[in-house]
Amino acid sequence: MLTLLFIGILAASCNTTKIASKTDRQTSSRVQDTVRIANDSLEYEILIIEPGFNSWLASRAKPEGFYSQEYLESRNRIYVTEWNSRVIQPQRYQSHLYELQIDYQPFIDYGYDVNYKLYNYFIYFQLTYKQRLGPFEPRI
Numbered sequence: 001m002l003t004l005l006f007i008g009i010l011a012a013s014c015n016t017t018k019i020a021s022k023t024d025r026q027t028s029s030r031v032q033d034t035v036r037i038a039n040d041s042l043e044y045e046i047l048i049i050e051p052g053f054n055s056w057l058a059s060r061a062k063p064e065g066f067y068s069q070e071y072l073e074s075r076n077r078i079y080v081t082e083w084n085s086r087v088i089q090p091q092r093y094q095s096h097l098y099e100l101q102i103d104y105q106p107f108i109d110y111g112y113d114v115n116y117k118l119y120n121y122f123i124y125f126q127l128t129y130k131q132r133l134g135p136f137e138p139r140i
Helices: 004-013 017-032 052-057 069-087 114-129
Strands: 034-039 043-051
Touching: 004 114, 043 114, 052 114, 069 114
Parallel strands: none
Antiparallel strands: 034 043
């Protein structure tokens, strides 16, 4: 974040179009790579800021409705449990990959959209970073 601010100030002071357009692309890319997962009625929100996830979700993930909500919930419980376990063991797992715990309660109905996007993020994460968060092979 500080780097983008510094480049933006440098671009304004030097009046260089090349740097400014690069900054615009970086900012635009970060905005495009931010996925908001929310169920407003539950006041629940997850923000995923992961380069490439948004385009992967649109182009490679199974379409909404392919999986049942029950299937997504069961997989998400497994993935969240393993994810949170890795967050609290930074000496054992790469701490830059597992930074924050996910508060996913098994008896709350988060709705289809939240479960669908969370599940697909876990698949994307496992395939991209060659991690395994459950007993089964991550697949699209």
